[in-house]
Amino acid sequence: EAQVTQNPRYLITVTGKKLTVTCSQNMNHEYMSWYRQDPGLGLRQIYYSMNVEVTDKGDVPEGYKVSRKEKRNFPLILESPSPNQTSLYFCASSPAKGTKEETQYFGPGTRLLVL
């Protein structure tokens, strides 16, 4: 089954304690992205990756890091989480431009609470 998976789905942590949210897709998609969703602000892009070893900042990258060492995985790293990073996080993937189904598939979401 084609899917995007994220782990963990729920996480409560404390300020300053490093954490990683994993994202994996089994569709061989080139493009992957991280979004955060906050009430009234919609989906804001944090980072994206056009392919392995290629990453770039989105609209709200401060406080986050990513890596793309393998095509299927795109982890989101919070080196020193702060309460303003409490949010719902979505990973998404899509095939490269020019392929037949050029749509973005979302993971199930990770709800993060930073105390």
Place this chain on the structure above:
Amino acid sequence: GENVEQHPSTLSVQEGDSAVIKCTYSDSASNYFPWYKQELGKRPQLIIDIRSNVGEKKDQRIAVTLNKTAKHFSLHITETQPEDSAVYFCAASINNAGNMLTFGGGTRLMVKP
């Protein structure tokens, strides 16, 4: 960069009525406009999309229209049903593809039985 504005932020309709959600975008180079539906506690899912070479696209009860000159596009849902209740997001991309999306702020649609 691209800026997408979406209105209204909330919309309440009676079952069977039509619902219209409007979005405007700022970058005239944008050429791909998807709409996503997000049910409570679930992930956003694509419901319909349109590319800049088309003015209108329809899929059963939902349709999307695009006015490139005015830089706005709209989602139309006819004969609304309670299961249409969700948050709807519009988005725009300059890449003519599903990546590089800028999202609108979302519209919470409530369909009252």
